[in-house]
Amino acid sequence: MSYMHQTVILSREVIGVLIPAGTRVELPEGADATITQALGGSYTVEVQGHLFRIDGKDADALGFEPTGDIILAADASEEEVTAAVRKQLETVYDPEIPINIVELGLVYDCRLEPAADDGWKLHVVMTLTAPGCGMGDVLVNDVKTKALQVPMVREADVELTFDPPWTQDMMSDAAKLQAGFL
Incomplete structure (x- = not known):
């Protein structure tokens, strides 16, 4: 709707x-x-x-329903957990641009490593479209919050970097098309 x-x-x-x-x-x-x-x-x-x-x-x-839970099998593989994390990151949007951070090319690295308590620790390296953006902390918190909603992800470490600086060339073709750059 x-x-x-x-x-x-x-x-x-x-x-x-x-x-x-x-x-x-x-x-x-x-x-x-x-x-x-x-x-x-x-x-x-x-x-x-x-x-x-x-x-x-x-x-x-x-007046709407709050967001729901993510369903993942208790014995999900690393690939399945990674796919669920990626799907979650695709629900993080810059509040001013109607394109998710993955398609914008803001996520530089996303990887899992085993956590001490039979789960996964997520490491994300990301950037912003502009270094001075006041929404940076909000987007980083969004990534952490949404990643931790994935079953079996016990920790989420999100690093904000500006090296290399973001450019429109980092956007997916679908994002460029949506933004009117193609």
Whole structure:
């Protein structure tokens, strides 16, 4: 279902992250919020002329179901866990660009290693489209949070780097097409 430009009334107070500053702001119950983007389980909303990102876990404040659990067999192979992690990373979106971080080319490395407690430790190296982006901490936290939702992933280490700097050439062809670069 498309939620684009749907206006809802916040059913409770909710924390929104101001875009692009990254500042956490308490949005009041009863405020009008226009949904400008609903991707990857999070929402970008406009409230009183400002854009905010609202986590999927708080979707109920917008009148929607919170994001659900990931199902993976208890004896899943490393390849299956890696595929589940990648699928999760494909649900992390830059709040200003409607393209996921994998297709944008922001993920430089993603690998698993055995964890001490019969699970996996994830290592992700990623970048941002712009070094000064105030949403960097939000995106890093999104990657960690979503990766830890994958059964058997016990730890997630996310490193933010700007070497090499991101360029549009790092985008997948599908992302370039979606962004109008092809």
